[in-house]
Amino acid sequence: MVQKAAETKTKPISVIIVEDFKLTRVGLRCALNANDDINVVAEAEDAVEGLKLIEKHKPDVILMDLGLPGMNGIEAMVKCKEMMCDSKIIALTSHDRCEEVIAALSSGASAYCLKDIDPNKLADVVRDVSTGVCWIDPMVAQMTLNALPKIDNIGFLPNKSNSEGRVPLTEREFEVLKHLVSGKSNTEIAKELIVSVHTAKAHVCSILQKMCVNDRVQAAVKAVKEGMV
Amino acid sequence: MVQKAAETKTKPISVIIVEDFKLTRVGLRCALNANDDINVVAEAEDAVEGLKLIEKHKPDVILMDLGLPGMNGIEAMVKCKEMMCDSKIIALTSHDRCEEVIAALSSGASAYCLKDIDPNKLADVVRDVSTGVCWIDPMVAQMTLNALPKIDNIGFLPNKSNSEGRVPLTEREFEVLKHLVSGKSNTEIAKELIVSVHTAKAHVCSILQKMCVNDRVQAAVKAVKEGMV
């Protein structure tokens, strides 16, 4: 496992653990910190504390237990998204109830692990998830896939209208897009990014053109539907 | 990578490749066979041939290109499931169209890889998938998660946005909301519903209040995220 750290000489993946059981928390920390490319930067034993730490550290990956006392893990993930947190979330639980799995994945989690996962495997999942991969435990993978809407699968001809002629957004434009999706006005976006309203408008204009839409509502809907944010 | 083969001394993971481009096929075979724990047992250049080989070899994992001539990959996966094949399927394509991704995953694929994946990573995915993991490429992960049904209706989110304090939209308002989400202006909505602009505005106003949002962008995003439309 540790060899992988040598392969990628970039800075380690920062991780925050939110888990109420002390022993499990220690176990997770040890298992992950044994990897040179993974660094557990903080731990919390409940969601409120966890959210504070997440806001402070802005980790690459969050290990979130779902069965937390008080605010549960799914609520915490929703709050996390509300505060425009870019961290990838791994839902960690011992349950394999279908509704819980779907609720977690549709509320912000990028991965779903059962707690009996092999520690080394978990490190792999952390790496995968940090790059944006969606990873779902074998025990619940099929039920998740079954929950996807069934699409009439005939008629798939190479319609490359999407990825081809598409102009990519710049980093700054993505930033603006996020705020736009959260419903902010140009004035609010400008205040948020500490630029003038003119700049914000310029970015929005550019976003609309690149996304081939007529107004910010269409841009927001498209961004949400295509998972750009 | 090869060390992993030593770790698991069981028999290698058998793989069948279904891909029309000869060069890609060779590339896949070489990349995978470089791993001691993975064994490419057969290759096909179209779906019909592929299905025959799959029935014959019953491989652990199938690497299925989606853009095949004749019967496409998604149809092939459906047929595969029909013949009670237990093989795990990795959908391999260069497209990132939402419908194609969802169609593939809901038609039998356990993983979705874009073709620019790192060969070593692909071997990892083959290993993961052979154990039943669901693995989705970063480029399309978010879009897939967004396609999952939104579940707020269970006890996971004991908040106000549910049946409790929420005022339900009327039928007409839902109609307006749909047009709103599609990016139409009040004028366009009015034209569509054959009412005056004043009426359309009145409905929109009412929608915003009932949905507890400040503007139509937030309404649209909320509607999409919660699967109201």
Next chain:
DNA sequence: CAATAAATTAGACAGTAGGGTAATGGATTA
């Protein structure tokens, strides 16, 4: 029948959105 809710219309008003054009400095690239 009366009360209630929904759908419809209208006028007015402050604020916002989006398009167009143009200019500047910084960074990267050919």
Next chain:
DNA sequence: TAATCCATTACCCTACTGTCTAATTTATTG
């Protein structure tokens, strides 16, 4: 060095948004 892209700012102008108040009609329900 020149060319190009990006972020930034500015101004103008038209059109649209969201809220308010107010009125009419229709349907449903107690």
